[in-house]
Amino acid sequence: METQKKDRYKLDRRLLICLSVSAILISIIALCFAAYRTPILGFDYMGLLVGILAALVTALIGWQIFTTIGVEKKMSDVEKRVDNMNTLLEEEKKKINDELDNEERKRNSKENYLIGKMNFLQGHVFQSLKEKKFFMIYNYYVQAIYYVLKSDSQNNIQPTLDNMELCLSERKAATDYDDYADVDIDKLNKKIDEIIMSKSPNFTPDQRRDFMRLDTIYREIWEKHEKE
Structure with missing residues (x-):
């Protein structure tokens, strides 16, 4: 297809050159006859030459118009190709951005899971050591579920809830405790509220109810502690 277009373009150029040369030659001949007139000339060569020249010029102009239309059509085809290429580039760009966003989401998910796992382990270690800082331990478990x-992932949610319930039970039974240690109660309560309002599909209705029940117990213990 491209070869045919090139051959046609070469042919068009040759025709244009031939017509242009012919027009120049006829113009020169016409000038020669116009400069030299003889009264015995019976045939009007001047009129014939002018007519031929006019016809050639008209043909040349028509050919130029035809060529211009062809060039415009080619330009239109090129513009369509460019538009198609831009569309393909935009689609590829969107695909790459989607892949990057997906990778970013996976990375954030993994980081949050690891932070939650770390908080669970910290709370579990302190609880195993029979620490008296019950609210600090409870805070670690809340942080674990939050992240x-x-x-x-929904791993560790149920084990965390079980440990939270054990922590509150131990706190209610304890006579010696250190609840003020290393806990920002306002931040803790804010995270509790966010967990309750969470729309995560990994938080089952039963787990949400258990968490809200434990939150009620926690707040009762804290209010009682505040009155002491």
Whole structure:
């Protein structure tokens, strides 16, 4: 297809050159006859030459118009190709951005899960050591659930709830405790509220109810502690 277009373009150029040369030659001949007139000339060569020249010029102009239309058509085809290429580039760009966003989401999910896992382990270690800082331990477990819900995993949610219930039971039974240690109650309560309002599909209705029940117990213990 491209070869045919090139051959046609070469042929068009040759025709244009031939017509242009012919027009120049006829113009020169016409000038020669116009400069030399003889009264015995019976045939009007001047009129014939002018007519031929006019016809050639008209043909040349028509050919130029035809060529211009062809060039415009080619330009239109080129513009369509460019538009198609831009469309393909935009689609490829969107695909790459989607892949990057997906990788970013996976990375954030993994980071949140690891943070939640770390908080769970910290709370579990302190609880195993029979620490008296019950609210600090409870805070670790709340943080664990908070970050796990920001990931794509639901691991550790139920074990964390079980440990939270054990922590509150131990706190209610304890006579010696250190509840003020290393806990920002306002931040803790804010995270609790966010967990309750979480729309994560990994947080089952039963787990949400258990968490809200434990939150009620926690707030009762804290209010009682505040009155002491």
